Amino acid sequence: MKACSLCAVYLVFFFLMCTVEGYAMPGELLWKDEAGGSICGSVALNSDGSIYFCANDDSLYALNKDGTRQWAVQVTNDGYASPTVGKDGTVYIGSQDGYLYAFQPDGSVKWQFEADGALQGAPSIGPDGSIYVIAHSLYAIGSDGFQKWRVRDIEGWNSSPAIGNDGTIYIASANNKTFYAFDSNGALKWNYNIGYYTFCSPSIDADGNIYIGAEEISESGYNRAIYFHSTRRAL
DSSP: OBOHHHHHHHHHHHHHHHHHHTSSOTTOOOOOOBOSSOOOSOOEEOTTSOEEEEETTTEEEEEOTTSOEEEEEEOOOOSOOOOEEOTTSOEEEEOTTSEEEEEOTTSOEEEEEEOSSOOEEEEEEOTTSOEEEESSSEEEEOTTSOEEEEEOSOTTOOSOOEEOTTOOEEEEETTTTEEEEEOTTSOEEEEEEOSSBOOSOOEEOTTSEEEEEEEEOSSSOEEEEEEEETTTTOO
């Protein structure tokens, strides 16, 4: 299956930039790459222009910005996995086999960390370089691959955490319809009962406001957008 549908988001941005510099016409296809399976996750970009994505052939791919292949490594995933790139170029990816993998920019394994189940969503990186991932627990992993802390016993986390500028970790549980804020040491700061199911990741604006989509399961069926302020219930 061709990966051009995944690359389109990156390519549109790329040829709009190129148009400003006079290199290409708007909407011109620059390249496409063919992966070995379906691609349903997000693309991650490195500062050097490298492109990373997963396909359901259990592979993590790395491309150069001109579309040429750098490397591909085996990572068990269903095509929905999304990598994250650290400031030092390390590529982090959560796997269906329960491991968080850290890859060097050349594709070699830097380290791997075993969680308590299949990892959900893309890894999130805090201001201090800590990596936050979700399985059956919320984990904080140091950039050296060792666990810093773990929050257990809140089921239904299935998205990526959002990280505030102060290091606060925000995440919602679909099972109990509750939104949580944890400090950078893993202590609960506050929680808020949304009252609706949520399966997506929150976003934070420059003022510290948090936005998250939610869903009410009813006969009519409709979606809601939930908004609240990060300091509203801070302890």
